[in-house]
Amino acid sequence: MKFSLTLAGLLPFIGQALAVTWCDSANFCYSGIRKTALTDPQNPSATFDLTIGAAYPTDTTRTEFIGEIVATKNANWVGYDMGGSMANNLMILVWLNGNNFVYSTRMATDYVTPPVYSGPVVTQLAASTVNATHWKFVFRCQNCTSWTYNSGGTPVTTTMGTTSQVQSYGICLNSTASCVTSPTSASSALQQHSYFDIWGQDIASGRTSAYDLMLGSTSTTLSIPASTSTTRTSSTTSASSTAIPTPYDYIIVGGGPGGIIAADRISQAGKKVLLLERGGPSTKETGGTREVAPWAKSTGLTRFDIPGLFENMFGADDPWWWCKDLTVFGGCLLGGGTVINGMLYFPPPTYEFSSVYGWPSEWSNPTAAIAQLLARLPSYTPPSSDNKYYLDQVYTLLKSHFSKKGYSEVVINDNRDWKDSIYGHPAYNFHNGIRSGVTHTYLQTAKARSNFKLMLYTYAHSVVRNGATITGVRTNNTIDLPNGIATLTPKGRVILSSGVYGTARILFTSGIGPTDMIQQVNQSAVASYLPPWNQYINLPVGQYVSDNPSINLVFTHPAVDDFENWQNIWDSPRTADAAQYVASQTGVFASSSPRFNFWKALWGADGKTRWMQGTARPGGWPSTEQSFNTTAVFTITFYLSLGITSRGRIGINSDLKGFPLVQPWFQDPNDKSALLKGITDAIADMKTNLPGLVMITPDNTTTLSAFVDAYDKASMNSNHWVGSTRIGANSSVAVVDTNCKVFNTNNLFVLDAGIIPSQPMSNTHASVMTAAEMGVARILALTGGA
Numbered sequence: 001m002k003f004s005l006t007l008a009g010l011l012p013f014i015g016q017a018l019a020v021t022w023c024d025s026a027n028f029c030y031s032g033i034r035k036t037a038l039t040d041p042q043n044p045s046a047t048f049d050l051t052i053g054a055a056y057p058t059d060t061t062r063t064e065f066i067g068e069i070v071a072t073k074n075a076n077w078v079g080y081d082m083g084g085s086m087a088n089n090l091m092i093l094v095w096l097n098g099n100n101f102v103y104s105t106r107m108a109t110d111y112v113t114p115p116v117y118s119g120p121v122v123t124q125l126a127a128s129t130v131n132a133t134h135w136k137f138v139f140r141c142q143n144c145t146s147w148t149y150n151s152g153g154t155p156v157t158t159t160m161g162t163t164s165q166v167q168s169y170g171i172c173l174n175s176t177a178s179c180v181t182s183p184t185s186a187s188s189a190l191q192q193h194s195y196f197d198i199w200g201q202d203i204a205s206g207r208t209s210a211y212d213l214m215l216g217s218t219s220t221t222l223s224i225p226a227s228t229s230t231t232r233t234s235s236t237t238s239a240s241s242t243a244i245p246t247p248y249d250y251i252i253v254g255g256g257p258g259g260i261i262a263a264d265r266i267s268q269a270g271k272k273v274l275l276l277e278r279g280g281p282s283t284k285e286t287g288g289t290r291e292v293a294p295w296a297k298s299t300g301l302t303r304f305d306i307p308g309l310f311e312n313m314f315g316a317d318d319p320w321w322w323c324k325d326l327t328v329f330g331g332c333l334l335g336g337g338t339v340i341n342g343m344l345y346f347p348p349p350t351y352e353f354s355s356v357y358g359w360p361s362e363w364s365n366p367t368a369a370i371a372q373l374l375a376r377l378p379s380y381t382p383p384s385s386d387n388k389y390y391l392d393q394v395y396t397l398l399k400s401h402f403s404k405k406g407y408s409e410v411v412i413n414d415n416r417d418w419k420d421s422i423y424g425h426p427a428y429n430f431h432n433g434i435r436s437g438v439t440h441t442y443l444q445t446a447k448a449r450s451n452f453k454l455m456l457y458t459y460a461h462s463v464v465r466n467g468a469t470i471t472g473v474r475t476n477n478t479i480d481l482p483n484g485i486a487t488l489t490p491k492g493r494v495i496l497s498s499g500v501y502g503t504a505r506i507l508f509t510s511g512i513g514p515t516d517m518i519q520q521v522n523q524s525a526v527a528s529y530l531p532p533w534n535q536y537i538n539l540p541v542g543q544y545v546s547d548n549p550s551i552n553l554v555f556t557h558p559a560v561d562d563f564e565n566w567q568n569i570w571d572s573p574r575t576a577d578a579a580q581y582v583a584s585q586t587g588v589f590a591s592s593s594p595r596f597n598f599w600k601a602l603w604g605a606d607g608k609t610r611w612m613q614g615t616a617r618p619g620g621w622p623s624t625e626q627s628f629n630t631t632a633v634f635t636i637t638f639y640l641s642l643g644i645t646s647r648g649r650i651g652i653n654s655d656l657k658g659f660p661l662v663q664p665w666f667q668d669p670n671d672k673s674a675l676l677k678g679i680t681d682a683i684a685d686m687k688t689n690l691p692g693l694v695m696i697t698p699d700n701t702t703t704l705s706a707f708v709d710a711y712d713k714a715s716m717n718s719n720h721w722v723g724s725t726r727i728g729a730n731s732s733v734a735v736v737d738t739n740c741k742v743f744n745t746n747n748l749f750v751l752d753a754g755i756i757p758s759q760p761m762s763n764t765h766a767s768v769m770t771a772a773e774m775g776v777a778r779i780l781a782l783t784g785g786a
């Protein structure tokens, strides 16, 4: 834990590392350093990229700046020091914990981890991103242009220059991820930097008159109208006077799988339905024209349509489709998660709906709902319409291992109840080589009905309520809705289908949820939307969430073609594969990346059964210092699914940003020991069965159990969140009742992944759609509605 305090010996080099200026986009220009492929002498096999830039206001009396730090993911922490020596200067330290940035201001005084220095205020801005290879932390640093240290009892204040300043950085690269002692804690102790340097920061070149524009466009993640309703109305007078209030029998909030199925079934029953979606069109079928793949222009197919572009969802430069007000992945466009996900499609086994897993007894038989779902959305194996498998080496290879271990080869969806010691090709609801799903089926039938209305780019803030009775939904759409309020007919109902995080946020803003979350809203820009105190409804919204813990193991085998790790698929795909797809929507691009799935039942030390799902694909992100065959990489993701007992909690901060308050993964040590045993058994004899196989993550310097112990919890996120508004017996343990109605309300319902009381057997969207079919039937059958 020793730190070098001074870089004085390097001072003669000042001026060699000159600041450069660059722009990320029109108004985002910085001055600083941009380094690529630097080699760390202490870590000779590791190269890294590092950019540190800052933009300053033109008003030199302002004491703040906007900073940008971009690093390759092997940077375990980066420290940006406002002076040429580490000691006694203000430093910003940042690292990535899963997809979350953890940051602090520090000042080094001694040969130890620099302690936290308080006074400066660092705020993460929305331009921060994480992709497969890099992270980018964009932040505002207020009260950051002068700092004070203690010199033998005397305070000494240093002020940042107005035109230039020698600055320095340190970085810790360590593939074993041990540079940060407790990655979730901003005040964590650290390993010393493995590399550092200094440069002369050109502050004058970093001054920009667009400074406030940069702040505005990056910090406003929600489009929130002025917080008082008077301002809102007056600013939209003309719109308000032309929009005529149209009441609806059902207002459904959120155009993901839950909301679209609800909207279709309820409009089919003849009710007047309004579906609100915050995002815009996605696939070509929904009118999407953004993101047409450059090599597929003649088809008009977008990244949301072409299954084989799935891996690039995470690697694009401007991934506008991700919800910007969550710290986890979520799709904020029409179709929700189903237009950006891998589309693995496994209708649930009947026993998933058992009371053992928290479902009310009325829900114990999903068979009819699954039949309805499959009638609309059949599953396709293989997804390519020429009925051939492409890039199938991972399947062939793993088949020879798993068959020797006594697993049976099956068409997985032929028997959805059989999930023990089986493997097969992945099943999808891609159809004819194009993403299908709710947007191509349920949404199309709804749209054909005159009693159905869809409003895009309409963000719902809260429900409008009078005690237990909901009268409408408050949105930001003042063009189509008078004062932005969608209203209900006298017996009308609202269904929230905004996903695990989105629905929880709307409930909080409506004064429904735990007190600490209501208090967050009370401190936010939309505090005025809260009902009076005596109307708050205390429910465990956000509690009891779960998500599959998942562990990735990375291997090489000479028989595997890693497809360049999917890195060239957007700009320069393999010519033959691209041409085949454009001509006939067949081939490698007709499928997303997974190639092999398996399941196994595990018996835990606590006597409970938990199931393990495996998904394997070509490519991966190994972490090893040993050399390996880079074209032969494949990954197996091991998920622990039905039967897991761990729970977490999600919530919002005072910017209304959704995040896991308590991480759900491995809270119960029995989950961890079950998965570790499952993985151990699954890979036993693999080297013998598959000559030439090398496991590269973990490599031969780390045992599997040490690897699992050290596995970053947030990296276990599988994007399969459920449970934030779970169904159940009463308002102490659940948020919605057997009919999906929010407890202690008269006409508010939830229909999305949030109601699912326990982790499903497989990737969630088939279970979400099954629950939506079952739930919407119960809501329609419930008396008292319009």
Ligand SMILES: Cc1cc2nc3c(=O)[nH]c(=O)nc-3n(C[C@H](O)[C@H](O)[C@H](O)COP(=O)(O)OP(=O)(O)OC[C@H]3O[C@@H](n4cnc5c(N)ncnc54)[C@H](O)[C@@H]3O)c2cc1C
Residues within 6 Å of the ligand: 253, 254, 255, 256, 257, 258, 259, 276, 277, 278, 279, 329, 330, 331, 332, 333, 334, 335, 336, 337, 338, 340, 341, 342, 343, 344, 345, 346, 458, 459, 460, 461, 497, 498, 499, 500, 502, 503, 506, 719, 720, 721, 751, 752, 753, 754, 762, 763, 764, 765, 766, 768
């Ligand atoms: C990266 C990723 C990969 C995945 N891969 C798979 C997979 O391969 N197979 C699988 O089965 N599952 C997968 N999933 C999970 C699956 O997509 C989700 O379980 C499913 O989409 C959840 O459905 P939902 O209806 O609950 O919510 P969502 O799909 O999240 O839909 C919510 C909708 O509500 C809208 N919304 C939110 N807030 C508001 C608001 N305030 N006002 C108006 N509209 C709002 C959103 O824009 C969105 O359209 C993946 C998820 C992710 C994120």
Ligand SMILES: *[C@@H]1O[C@H](CO)[C@@H](O)[C@H](O)[C@H]1NC(C)=O
Residues within 6 Å of the ligand: 118, 119, 120, 143, 146, 147, 148
């Ligand atoms: C700014 O930071 C200093 C410490 O450097 C602190 O003493 C001071 O209170 C801070 N000022 C404000 C306005 O927060």
Ligand SMILES: *[C@@H]1O[C@H](CO)[C@@H](O)[C@H](O)[C@H]1NC(C)=O
Residues within 6 Å of the ligand: 042, 172, 173, 174, 176, 177, 178, 179, 191, 192, 194
């Ligand atoms: C990397 O991690 C290992 C294991 O914890 C540790 O022994 C080593 O000192 C670390 N190296 C650096 C450069 O931090």
Ligand SMILES: *[C@@H]1O[C@H](CO)[C@@H](O)[C@H](O)[C@H]1NC(C)=O
Residues within 6 Å of the ligand: 070, 129, 131, 132, 133, 134, 135, 136, 315, 316, 317
């Ligand atoms: C990943 O992010 C970095 C930093 O923002 C960017 O330079 C790089 O192009 C991105 N990679 C891809 C594949 O988009």
Ligand SMILES: *[C@@H]1O[C@H](CO)[C@@H](O)[C@H](O)[C@H]1NC(C)=O
Residues within 6 Å of the ligand: 222, 223, 278, 279, 457, 458, 459, 476, 477, 478
């Ligand atoms: C409402 O919010 C959505 C989603 O954030 C946004 O796209 C839209 O432009 C906003 N509308 C208005 C009128 O601000």
Ligand SMILES: *[C@@H]1O[C@H](CO)[C@@H](O)[C@H](O)[C@H]1NC(C)=O
Residues within 6 Å of the ligand: 518, 519, 522, 523, 533
């Ligand atoms: C909400 O904030 C106001 C002041 O802004 C305060 O008076 C009130 O007590 C707060 N209510 C809650 C529930 O925290």
Ligand SMILES: *[C@@H]1O[C@H](CO)[C@@H](O)[C@H](O)[C@H]1NC(C)=O
Residues within 6 Å of the ligand: 557, 558, 559, 560, 561, 562, 629, 630, 631, 632, 633
């Ligand atoms: C590396 O893998 C490729 C397949 O991706 C294979 O053709 C090649 O022989 C392998 N090289 C070695 C040295 O094993």
Ligand SMILES: *[C@@H]1O[C@H](CO)[C@@H](O)[C@H](O)[C@H]1NC(C)=O
Residues within 6 Å of the ligand: 626, 627, 694, 700, 701
């Ligand atoms: C570990 O693997 C590397 C690379 O494959 C190899 O060079 C080394 O000999 C192996 N070490 C042991 C102890 O097996």
Ligand SMILES: *[C@@H]1O[C@H](CO)[C@@H](O)[C@H](O)[C@H]1NC(C)=O
Residues within 6 Å of the ligand: 729, 730, 731, 732, 733
């Ligand atoms: C709520 O339901 C749970 C689970 O069924 C039960 O244990 C508990 O006693 C119930 N609480 C009340 C107040 O009814």
